[in-house]
Amino acid sequence: MAKGTPATQALEKAGIAFSLREYDYDPDAPRIGLQAAEALGLDPARVLKTLMARADREPVCVVLPSDHEVSLKKLAAAAGAKHADMLPPAEAERITGYHVGGISPFGQKKRVRVFVEQTALEHPTVVLNGGRRGLQVEMKPADLVGALGATVVPLTA
Incomplete structure (x- = not known):
C-alpha cells in the first residue's frame, strides 16, 4: 500500500477493513481533530482524536x-x-513512535491500554488518524474496539 504507516500495516495484518482519507493538515489549527473533520466535510462526532495520557x-x-x-x-x-x-x-511521541497530529491508536511503538468514548460506537463508521499528519482511516467502530482490545466507557467531560 502506497500510504503505508505502522497504523495501516497493523490494520492490514489484523485483517481489518478500512479506507484511507487524506486532507491538508494545518499545523497551526487550534484543534487538529476539528480541522480534520472540517477538511474532510464530516461530522466532528464521527472523526475521532487520539490522545495520550497517564493513569497514575x-x-x-x-x-x-x-x-x-x-x-x-x-x-x-x-x-x-x-x-x-x-x-x-x-x-507521547516517544511512546507511540508518531508525531503529534499524526498519533494513531494502531501500530504504536509501545502497546498501551486503550479507552474509547462510548458515543463513538453510535456511528456506522468512524474516522481516525492513520499514523501520519493528514492521513485518516475510516472503519467500523466495532473493528476499532476489537482490534485494540479497547475498553469502551463514558470519558467526556
Missing part, C-alpha cells in the same frame, strides 16, 4: 470524538487509577 504512572491511549474533551476524572476511574493527566507531547 501507566501511559494510556484515549480515543474520543474530536468535538469532545476528555474528563481526566472519568479516565482515572476507568483505568482503576487515582489520578490521570495528559502526557507531554515529547513523551
Whole structure:
C-alpha cells in the first residue's frame, strides 16, 4: 500500500477493513481533530482524536470524538487509577513512535491500554488518524474496539 504507516500495516495484518482519507493538515489549527473533520466535510462526532495520557504512572491511549474533551476524572476511574493527566507531547511521541497530529491508536511503538468514548460506537463508521499528519482511516467502530482490545466507557467531560 502506497500510504503505508505502522497504523495501516497493523490494520492490514489484523485483517481489518478500512479506507484511507487524506486532507491538508494545518499545523497551526487550534484543534487538529476539528480541522480534520472540517477538511474532510464530516461530522466532528464521527472523526475521532487520539490522545495520550497517564493513569497514575501507566501511559494510556484515549480515543474520543474530536468535538469532545476528555474528563481526566472519568479516565482515572476507568483505568482503576487515582489520578490521570495528559502526557507531554515529547513523551507521547516517544511512546507511540508518531508525531503529534499524526498519533494513531494502531501500530504504536509501545502497546498501551486503550479507552474509547462510548458515543463513538453510535456511528456506522468512524474516522481516525492513520499514523501520519493528514492521513485518516475510516472503519467500523466495532473493528476499532476489537482490534485494540479497547475498553469502551463514558470519558467526556
